[in-house]
Amino acid sequence: MTYKKARNIADLRVLSKKRLPTPMFHFIDGGADDEVSLRRNISAFDDYILTPDYLTDVANIDTKTSFLGGQSALPLMLSPTGTSRLFHHEKELAVVRAAAKFDIPYALSAMSTSSIEEVGRASNSHKIFQVYIMRDRSLTADWVARSRAAGFKTICLTVDTPMAGNRERDLINGMTIPPRFSPATLLGFALHPHWLANFALHPRFELSNIIHKSDVLGAQGNTSVIDYVNSQFDRSITWEDAAWLAEQWDGPFIIKGLMSAGDARKARDVGATAIMISNHGGRQLDGAPAPIDCVKSIRDAIGDDLELIVDGGVRRGSHMVKALAAGANACAIGRAYLYGLSAGGQAGVEKCLSIFKSELERTMTLLGARTIAEIRPDHLARNGTADGSSDN
Numbered sequence: 001m002t003y004k005k006a007r008n009i010a011d012l013r014v015l016s017k018k019r020l021p022t023p024m025f026h027f028i029d030g031g032a033d034d035e036v037s038l039r040r041n042i043s044a045f046d047d048y049i050l051t052p053d054y055l056t057d058v059a060n061i062d063t064k065t066s067f068l069g070g071q072s073a074l075p076l077m078l079s080p081t082g083t084s085r086l087f088h089h090e091k092e093l094a095v096v097r098a099a100a101k102f103d104i105p106y107a108l109s110a111m112s113t114s115s116i117e118e119v120g121r122a123s124n125s126h127k128i129f130q131v132y133i134m135r136d137r138s139l140t141a142d143w144v145a146r147s148r149a150a151g152f153k154t155i156c157l158t159v160d161t162p163m164a165g166n167r168e169r170d171l172i173n174g175m176t177i178p179p180r181f182s183p184a185t186l187l188g189f190a191l192h193p194h195w196l197a198n199f200a201l202h203p204r205f206e207l208s209n210i211i212h213k214s215d216v217l218g219a220q221g222n223t224s225v226i227d228y229v230n231s232q233f234d235r236s237i238t239w240e241d242a243a244w245l246a247e248q249w250d251g252p253f254i255i256k257g258l259m260s261a262g263d264a265r266k267a268r269d270v271g272a273t274a275i276m277i278s279n280h281g282g283r284q285l286d287g288a289p290a291p292i293d294c295v296k297s298i299r300d301a302i303g304d305d306l307e308l309i310v311d312g313g314v315r316r317g318s319h320m321v322k323a324l325a326a327g328a329n330a331c332a333i334g335r336a337y338l339y340g341l342s343a344g345g346q347a348g349v350e351k352c353l354s355i356f357k358s359e360l361e362r363t364m365t366l367l368g369a370r371t372i373a374e375i376r377p378d379h380l381a382r383n384g385t386a387d388g389s390s391d392n
Contacts, residue, residue, distance in 0.1 A: 003344035003351050008359075009315045009336045012352055015343035016087075021195055022188040023173040023181065024086050028338045030169030031282035037290070038282030041313025044290035047383050048322045053368030061361045065372040067307050067329045068154050068274060069252045070126050073103035074357060075324060075372055079276075079311055079334035080130035080156065080256075082111030087342040089202035093122050094346035095337060100125035102353045107156055107332075110143060115208035120150025128154040130256070132161065133241045134232040143209065144248045155249045156276070157242060160257030162235040165284040239266050246271030256311065257284075259294045261301035268305050274329075278311035281334055292323055299327030317359025321367060325380035 006012045017025050031038030065075045078099050085091040092114040099106035100123035107128035108119050116129060129147040134140050144155060174181040181189075189196060246253050255267045256276035267275050277295060279288035291312040298308060310323040311332035320331045333356070340352030369375045 003340065003348045006343070006351055006355070008355060009339065009352065012336070012339040012343050012348070012355075015348075016339040019192070019195065020087065020342050021185075021192045023170075023175045023185060024195075024342070026169040026173050027175050028087065028335055028342070030167055031286065032165035032167055032284060033286035035282060035286065037279050037286050037288050040290045041279070041282055041292075042315055043313075044292050045313060045316070045319045045322055048292070048326070049381050049383050050318065050321060050325070050363070050367055051379055051381055052366060053379075056368040056370070058365045058368060058370055060370065061364050062371045063357065063360055063364070065330065067309070068105055068126065068128070068254070070105075070153065071103075072105060072126070072330070074353075074360065075320060075328075075330040076353075076356060077105040077128070077309065077330060077332045078107060078337055079278075079332040080107040080109035080112075080128070080158070081334045081338055082109040083113055083205075083207075084338070084341065085113035085205045087338055088345050088348075089198040090341075090345040092119055094341060095349050096122050096125070096127065098337075098346050098349035098353060099123075101350060102357070104353070105154070107154075108152075110209055111207055113205060113208055116143070116146045116150050116152070118208070120152065124151070126154070127152045128156050128254070130156040130158055131245070132158055132232075133234060133237045133245060135234045136232055137244075139232065140245065141248060144245070146209075148249075154252040154254060155245070156254040156256050157245055158256045158280075159237075159242070160278070160280050160284050161233065162237075163233070165280070165286070167283060239270050242267070242272070243270040254309070258298075259289055259291070261297045264298045264302050264306060268302055272306060274307035274309060276309045276311040276332060277328075278332075281312055292319075292326065295323060295326040295328050317356055317361070318363045320356070320360055321363045321369075321375055322380060324372065324375045325377055327377065 003015055063074050065072055078095060092108060092112050096106045096119050105126040105128055107130050109130050110132055129152045131140055131143050174185050252273045253271060254274045254276055255272045257278050258264055258267060258275045259277060264275055277291040291310045295308060307329040309330045309332050310328045314331045314333050315336060323331050337349050337352045340348035367379060
């Protein structure tokens with residue numbers, strides 16, 4: 001099977017596993033500790049059921065919606081994911097071009113292997129830059145200025161990484177800094193000649209939004225780029241720092257990684273316009289709640305003051321509909337499009353997005369919702385309360 005014949009995101013995951021050397025696949029696929037949150041992100045959607053309306057005119061389905069200050073063809077954005085060059089030589093440029101083709105927002109990671117400027121030139125679509133507040137505030141301010149100059153419309157602050165989660169699959173497979181690959185792992189690379197050939201033909205791998213700090217690194221002797229990055233993560237940042245960043249940016253401002261009503265209120269108070277309800281794909285605090293389970297309490301707490309984006313475990317168009325019915329404005333995907341990227345580059349990402357689009361349209365048709373606005377809270381119930389009423 002090729003990516004062209006993939007029926008769903010699970011098929012793309014299988015293809016990704018076949019295409020990538022073991023360390024790279026598990027770097028995409030793994031989570032922290034016992035991976036409870038990783039699994040729960042997906043399985044939590046099974047705790048909700050959809051109650052349809054019938055005898056409604058669903059001859060025409062419109063998936064367009066508005067969020068983050070603009071129109072989107074789908075209630076979907078592409079989450080920031082770092083180091084995409086590991087998974088395909090077309091790297092982040094393939095992803096932003098696919099997002100532009102489907103007219104949805106794309107978020108570039110601060111730890112990307114394509115620069116802000118390269119991605120800015122790649123399309124005129126809605127682009128988001130994801131930042132961290134570093135010890136050297138000038139680095140964060142520089143990212144903001146470069147994003148503005150490159151035509152990015154939104155800034156996204158990730159707040160759930162005061163330190164890296166314990167990602168044991170990466171330790172097992174040698175995806176450490178520096179890498180420590182075993183003989184068995186190295187044999188796995190040899191069994192993926194297509195990946196090796198592309199890596200040899202397109203060898204450039206760098207953290208493209210950090211590399212300009214080479215003057216600093218040179219002054220620090222043998223300090224590597226990744227050592228510099230690790231030294232810049234600041235465990236002391238507070239809501240005052242988030243407010244500072246909001247003041248630096250004139251436009252939509254997302255805070256990513258929040259899961260509680262209290263934090264949502266604080267995000268509103270410091271100037272955020274949206275939050276990504278996220279546990280970092282189960283890669284940070286294991287045992288954190290699934291994002292879909294957090295939507296109702298957050299929406300009840302902040303009303304319509306903030307846009308809510310569900311980020312985590314979204315693998316089906318029906319998952320998107322459940323999130324919207326629960327009170328979200330949109331969903332975000334990360335692993336899903338990386339499976340597509342590693343399986344087929346830009347065309348693989350486009351296949352991923354076409355699957356979500358067709359599944360969303362089909363679910364809306366069967367639900368009796370012609371537009372995104374017609375997806376209502378009373379369409380959603382907890383599994384086991386299938387009498388048409390909703391506890392959401």
